[in-house]
Amino acid sequence: MEVGIEAINLYGGPAFLDVRTLFEARKLDLERFDNLMMEKKSVGLPCEDPVTNGVNAAKPIIDRLTEAEKNRIELVIASTESGLDFGKALSTYIHDYLGLSRKCRIFEVKQACYAGTAALHMAICFVASQVSPGAKALVVATDTARAAAKNTYAEPTQAVGAVAMLVSGKPQVLEIDLGATGYHSYEVMDTCRPLPDIETGDADLSLLSYLDCFENSYKEYEARVEGANFMETFDYLAFHTPFAGMVKGAHRKLLRGFSRLSPDQIEADFQKRVSPSLKYCVRIGNVYSATVYVALCGLIDHAELNGSKRVGLFSYGSGCSSEFYSGLISGRSKEVLAGMKISEQLDRRYALNIDEYDRVLDQNMEWIFGVKDKEVDVSKYARIYNHSMAGRKLLVLKRVKDYHREYDWS
Amino acid sequence: MTQLDVFQTVKRVTLEVLPFLPPEEVSIEKSLKDLGANSIDRMEVVTRSMESLGIKVPLVEFGKVKNLEGLVDVLQRFAN
Numbered sequence: 001m002e003v004g005i006e007a008i009n010l011y012g013g014p015a016f017l018d019v020r021t022l023f024e025a026r027k028l029d030l031e032r033f034d035n036l037m038m039e040k041k042s043v044g045l046p047c048e049d050p051v052t053n054g055v056n057a058a059k060p061i062i063d064r065l066t067e068a069e070k071n072r073i074e075l076v077i078a079s080t081e082s083g084l085d086f087g088k089a090l091s092t093y094i095h096d097y098l099g100l101s102r103k104c105r106i107f108e109v110k111q112a113c114y115a116g117t118a119a120l121h122m123a124i125c126f127v128a129s130q131v132s133p134g135a136k137a138l139v140v141a142t143d144t145a146r147a148a149a150k151n152t153y154a155e156p157t158q159a160v161g162a163v164a165m166l167v168s169g170k171p172q173v174l175e176i177d178l179g180a181t182g183y184h185s186y187e188v189m190d191t192c193r194p195l196p197d198i199e200t201g202d203a204d205l206s207l208l209s210y211l212d213c214f215e216n217s218y219k220e221y222e223a224r225v226e227g228a229n230f231m232e233t234f235d236y237l238a239f240h241t242p243f244a245g246m247v248k249g250a251h252r253k254l255l256r257g258f259s260r261l262s263p264d265q266i267e268a269d270f271q272k273r274v275s276p277s278l279k280y281c282v283r284i285g286n287v288y289s290a291t292v293y294v295a296l297c298g299l300i301d302h303a304e305l306n307g308s309k310r311v312g313l314f315s316y317g318s319g320c321s322s323e324f325y326s327g328l329i330s331g332r333s334k335e336v337l338a339g340m341k342i343s344e345q346l347d348r349r350y351a352l353n354i355d356e357y358d359r360v361l362d363q364n365m366e367w368i369f370g371v372k373d374k375e376v377d378v379s380k381y382a383r384i385y386n387h388s389m390a391g392r393k394l395l396v397l398k399r400v401k402d403y404h405r406e407y408d409w410s
Numbered sequence: 411m412t413q414l415d416v417f418q419t420v421k422r423v424t425l426e427v428l429p430f431l432p433p434e435e436v437s438i439e440k441s442l443k444d445l446g447a448n449s450i451d452r453m454e455v456v457t458r459s460m461e462s463l464g465i466k467v468p469l470v471e472f473g474k475v476k477n478l479e480g481l482v483d484v485l486q487r488f489a490n
Contacts, residue, residue, distance in 0.1 A: 211453065
């Protein structure tokens with residue numbers, strides 16, 4: 001049967017900081033700026049959290065459904081490494097504020113940046129299994145950077161946002177090649193979030209592990225899919241993108257192994273098959289479990305899609321688990337995604353200067369994991385709030401009361 | 411393969427990845443970071459050295475490497 005993504009949308013935050021500005025302000029080595037290949041990073045406000053970001057990504061999808069279609073959403077999975085409670089899943093709030101049916105399974109999954117793919121494949125298997133014929137599933141990959149990561153080379157890439165995907169038997173955005181997938185996972189301590197205010201790790205080890213996983217998950221894909229060839233099977237590629245420079249380096253390394261292309265030919269292949277997927281990534285930054293789907297949105301909005309094209313997707317999450325799989329996108333994918341106006345939404349974000357950015361980071365620090373009772377005060381960042389959120393019917397956090405989070409529409 | 415053989419390959423690859431580096435700077439006690447290699451450059455040196463030596467090493471083996479000597483040791487272990 002046909003199965004895959006029926007609709008997809010991306011929420012890229014209310015504000016951004018220019019990455020070069022951050023490099024200059026933090027006195028980071030500008031030679032490394034070119035290596036990152038990043039332009040902007042999305043920044044969230046204290047009235048936002050992974051729930052609001054997730055709802056703000058999903059709402060435009062849900063609003064386009066009929067009541068009957070909406071009631072067929074029987075599974076809501078949130079993926080995150082920015083959870084708000086050890087027991088209560090983000091999806092409980094997301095499900096509530098989207099007004100979905102109570103005849104529904106709701107839970108949250110975690111496996112660093114791989115979790116969005118884990119959730120998507122669980123949803124695909126649920127739909128494909130036909131245990132509830134005609135049912136749909138909503139996957140919400142939502143993450144926020146830790147506010148405390150100042151003055152590191154990770155800071156310029158750490159961002160906020162969410163991607164929501166409606167999964168069904170009407171895969172007009174991405175039709176999954178069901179079963180055409182390769183996994184590769186093992187224990188490694190590369191990056192982690194051991195405390196509410198810390199994300200840390202070994203960048204070199206993480207890069208090496210990413211490459212190891214790419215090669216091995218792709219080899220497993222090839223072993224399962226007769227006739228698969230890295231150079232010929234995929235018209236386009238979308239990778240997990242912590243920063244665009246890393247994807248470029250990974251592509252170069254892999255092609256030296258998979259092909260006999262010259263450096264110039266490798267560069268041409270990168271421009272043709274990979275670069276469309278980076279268009280939104282370079283404007284947003286790393287959104288952890290959502291990042292590979294930020295890449296997919298960028299690809300669909302920027303690639304030439306005349307007829308059906310096969311895309312190879314690689315997802316990696318530190319710790320680690322990874323998967324290489326494929327699916328089909330087409331002109332129809334482009335039409336459906338165009339309705340979400342992602343590029344325009346990103347253009348609308350407030351441009352922070354470095355002082356405003358530092359103030360927002362300090363304010364976000366007051367809202368790290370474990371807040372029991374606290375009122376949101378948007379007057380502290382009214383200019384940003386009024387520019388990007390006020391009156392736009394976006395979900396915002398109002399207060400936390402005895403650990404219960406209360407939200408409303410802006 | 412001796413430590414010197416492996417080091418000479420690593421040195422040649424390092425100079426390919428960092429072409430502006432004076433060759434005499436590349437001594438075995440230095441780290442790639444000391445030599446000005448960023449994370450992508452470091453990954454290139456590791457993977458191209460393996461390719462050049464014709465050996466396969468699980469990449470995470472290089473995670474604890476501190477300098478060129480450590481890199482040479484891991485490569486040599488898998489080369490012999």
